[in-house]
Amino acid sequence: MDMALVSDPLEPINRIFFSFNDKFYFWMLKPVSQGYAYVVAENVRICVRSFLKNLFAPVRIVNNLLQGKLVDTGVETARFVINSTVGVIGLVDPAKNEFGLSPKEEDLGQTLGVYGFGAGIYICWPFLGPSNVRDTIGMIGDSFLSPVSYLAWSDPGAGVAIKAGKEVNDTSLTLGDYEDFKESALDPYISLRDAYRQYRQKKILDVAVGSDSQYNYSFNIGEKPYVQELSMSVDSVLLTDDCLAQTENLVDDSPVMAMR
Amino acid sequence: MVQGLFNYLNAGGMLWGKMKNDNSWYLKFFTFLILAIAIPVMFQNSSHATVIDPVVFLKDAVDEIISILQDEKLSAQNRRVERKKLMVAIVEKKFDFREMSMRALAKHWQERNPAEQDRFVSLFKTLLENTYLAKIETYSGEKVTFKKAALQGNKAIVYSDLIRKNVQTPVNYKLKNIDDRWMVYDVEVEGVSLVNNYRTQFASILSKENFAGLIARLEEKVSKGAVE
Numbered sequence: 001m002d003m004a005l006v007s008d009p010l011e012p013i014n015r016i017f018f019s020f021n022d023k024f025y026f027w028m029l030k031p032v033s034q035g036y037a038y039v040v041a042e043n044v045r046i047c048v049r050s051f052l053k054n055l056f057a058p059v060r061i062v063n064n065l066l067q068g069k070l071v072d073t074g075v076e077t078a079r080f081v082i083n084s085t086v087g088v089i090g091l092v093d094p095a096k097n098e099f100g101l102s103p104k105e106e107d108l109g110q111t112l113g114v115y116g117f118g119a120g121i122y123i124c125w126p127f128l129g130p131s132n133v134r135d136t137i138g139m140i141g142d143s144f145l146s147p148v149s150y151l152a153w154s155d156p157g158a159g160v161a162i163k164a165g166k167e168v169n170d171t172s173l174t175l176g177d178y179e180d181f182k183e184s185a186l187d188p189y190i191s192l193r194d195a196y197r198q199y200r201q202k203k204i205l206d207v208a209v210g211s212d213s214q215y216n217y218s219f220n221i222g223e224k225p226y227v228q229e230l231s232m233s234v235d236s237v238l239l240t241d242d243c244l245a246q247t248e249n250l251v252d253d254s255p256v257m258a259m260r
Numbered sequence: 261m262v263q264g265l266f267n268y269l270n271a272g273g274m275l276w277g278k279m280k281n282d283n284s285w286y287l288k289f290f291t292f293l294i295l296a297i298a299i300p301v302m303f304q305n306s307s308h309a310t311v312i313d314p315v316v317f318l319k320d321a322v323d324e325i326i327s328i329l330q331d332e333k334l335s336a337q338n339r340r341v342e343r344k345k346l347m348v349a350i351v352e353k354k355f356d357f358r359e360m361s362m363r364a365l366a367k368h369w370q371e372r373n374p375a376e377q378d379r380f381v382s383l384f385k386t387l388l389e390n391t392y393l394a395k396i397e398t399y400s401g402e403k404v405t406f407k408k409a410a411l412q413g414n415k416a417i418v419y420s421d422l423i424r425k426n427v428q429t430p431v432n433y434k435l436k437n438i439d440d441r442w443m444v445y446d447v448e449v450e451g452v453s454l455v456n457n458y459r460t461q462f463a464s465i466l467s468k469e470n471f472a473g474l475i476a477r478l479e480e481k482v483s484k485g486a487v488e
Contacts (some may be wrong), residue, residue, distance in 0.1 A: 042425070046425060050426075093426070102428070173425050180391065180395055183390075183391050183394075184387070184388075184391040184392070185461065186458075186461050186462075186465060187461050187464060187465060190460055190461045190464045191457055191460075191461055194460035195452045195457055198451060198452045198453060198456060198457070199450055199452050202450075202451025202452075203451065
């Protein structure tokens with residue numbers, strides 16, 4: 001039953017690319033990112049990441065619009081305007097920190113999913129990692145909205161340099177995550193394939209996160225913890241609409257439970 | 261209180277019985293009827309009061325783990341093993357590894373005998389502890405925010421965020437209420453369910469190898485983790 005969740009006729013080739021990416025990470029990306037992280041301060045690297053993320057705002061704005069999410073389209077547009085100006089060309093994120101506008105991640109792969117396109121077969125691309133037919137088409141479509149692509153068309157060298165720089169910068173901030181992932185998996189290839197399927201599915205359905213908060217407990221790990229208490233009674237625990245889809249999913253997701 | 265009610269009704273019954281001896285059976289019946297309704301209602305109320313909010317339940321666990329991580333005496337290199345044991349003890353109270361194993365093995369669970377099931381639960385538990393507790397120990401400056409909970413029947417989801425280097429990662433805990441205690445049976449990070457992910461891996465391995473092969477792989481993985 002679980003085997004049918006992902007169509008993977010290319011598994012032998014995908015496994016080759018998976019181990020290629022694995023080697024690429026350990027032999028190239030990781031040492032380079034470690035060296036870069038040693039030289040460049042973490043705050044600066046976070047700024048670089050924000051800057052690059054801000055450049056891709058057109059992708060998110062258009063895809064929110066294509067999915068009919070008018071409020072989120074507005075939020076992403078406002079984020080782009082605020083962060084490009086007050087946020088000094090996107091280096092910082094005052095839209096989130098000061099105005100409470102969280103990014104609304106949408107891409108063409110998700111838009112196609114919302115329109116009813118199936119994922120198609122699973123593809124593990126060299127360098128780019130896990131994907132599928134739908135998300136690959138989405139990625140190509142989105143590249144028309146990315147300023148980096150336009151730069152790459154006029155100057156391929158600069159385009160590749162930016163892509164590589166982005167990869168190194170992102171990796172420098174998540175060093176150790178891939179190692180942990182491999183550590184936890186019995187079959188890392190299958191684990192990544194399934195994680196990608198679940199991740200994209202939840203992104204398309206927009207059920208990964210609940211919307212507004214009823215609780216606001218905060219903990220700072222490694223620092224002195226503080227606890228904020230907003231509303232605490234059991235009465236405040238209500239089933240909200242956006243959770244419902246997921247709770248239903250949780251009730252019947254295991255056939256084993258029937259025998260209990 | 262129940263006793264008081266009983267006495268009161270009995271007294272009433274006796275009084276009534278003095279007046280109309282023939283009808284005393286009716287009053288006894290009535291007394292029992294009231295008790296039959298009253299007892300479950302009263303007990304239901306009291307049990308509702310003791311059900312802990314799942315968010316509070318998880319918050320307590322996080323509190324305990326943070327206090328262990330902050331204990332400078334325990335952070336010494338020679339007391340690492342002791343510290344891990346303390347954290348494992350907390351996790352064991354809050355996570356239902358048997359339920360997780362059942363869900364992760366799905367149909368293959370029923371095909372195993374109790375000894376094999378126990379062996380599997382113990383290995384799966386150790387694998388999860390080795391990988392995730394080791395990760396928690398490397399945390400510094402991360403922030404956990406509990407956002408809200410959704411209840412349905414005896415199940416609940418608690419939504420939280422892990423904020424790390426300015427990046428917010430949604431982490432959802434799925435809990436089940438067993439005898440008025442909440443137990444976590446799945447964790448979703450960025451919408452990826454841990455149990456479902458392992459289920460796919462186990463199913464894939466079991467489609468090529470037998471159960472002993474899966475156990476051998478788990479044993480190998482666990483022994484590697486213990487060395488570090």
